[in-house]
C-alpha cells in the first residue's frame with residue numbers, strides 16, 4: 322500500500338449532493354469515511370455512489386448500545402459491503418463479541434466480504450482533563466486507551482481507533498495485524514478545532530498508524546486538492 326492509500330478522508334458534509342461534489346472534486350482520494358452526519362441525513366445512497374466509483378469505504382457509525390441492538394445494527398451495516406465499521410469499546414465485552422459475530426452473519430447473508438470491525442478506544446476530542454474530571458475515569462489517558470484497545474482485541478475485533486498520541490504504545494502492545502486507525506491528525510498548517518490529542522500526518526504514520534482519518538484540513542480548505550497534495554507530499558518523507 323502506498324502512503325496515499327493510508328489516508329481516509331472524512332466525508333463530513335450535510336447532504337448527498339455535497340458529498341458527491343466533494344468526491345468528484347477529489348478523484349485521487351481512494352478511501353472515504355461516511356460518518357454520522359452524512360449517513361443520518363442521506364442514508365446508504367452515498368455507499369452506492371462510492372462503490373460505483375471503486376472507492377473503499379469506512380462506515381463510521383460508532384455503535385454504542387446493548388448487545389442485541391448492536392448486533393442488529395452490525396448485521397445491517399455489514400450487508401452494505403463496506404471495508405471498515407466502528408463500535409465504541411465502551412459498549413462492553415458482550416456487545417463487542419455480539420458485534421463480531423453479527424458482521425460475519427450480515428456479510429454472509431448479503432454475499433459480501435465482512436468489514437473489519439474497529440473499536441473506538443477513546444474519542445480524540447477528549448483530553449486527559451476531561452477523562453478524569455468529566456468522565457470520572459481514574460486511569461491515565463494512555464493506559465485507558467490501551468485497555469480499551471486490548472479488550473477489543475481480546476473480543477476478536479480487527480482493530481482500534483486511537484489518537485496519534487497513543488498509537489506508538491498500542492502498536493507495541495497489540496498484535497501486528499491489529500489495525501490502528503488515527504483521526505485527530507493535523508498538519509502543522511491546519512487548525513486543531515475540537516481535536517485534543519493530535520500529531521502531524523508524518524508523525525502518526527511514523528508512530529505506527531495503519532490509516533489516518535483526515536477531514537477538515539482537506540475538506541474545509543480553501544483548495545481541498547492542494548491540501549490533499551500537501552499531505553500526500555508530507556507522507557512521502559516518512560521512511
Ligand SMILES: O=c1ccn([C@@H]2O[C@H](COP(=O)(O)O)[C@@H](O)[C@H]2O)c(=O)[nH]1
Pocket residue numbers: 331333354356381441443444445446482504505506514516534535536537538
Ligand atoms: O475518536 C475519533 C473517532 C472518529 N473521529 C472522526 O474522524 C473525523 C475527523 O475529522 P477532522 O475534520 O479531521 O477532525 C470525523 O469524521 C470524526 O467523526 C474522530 O475525529 N475521533
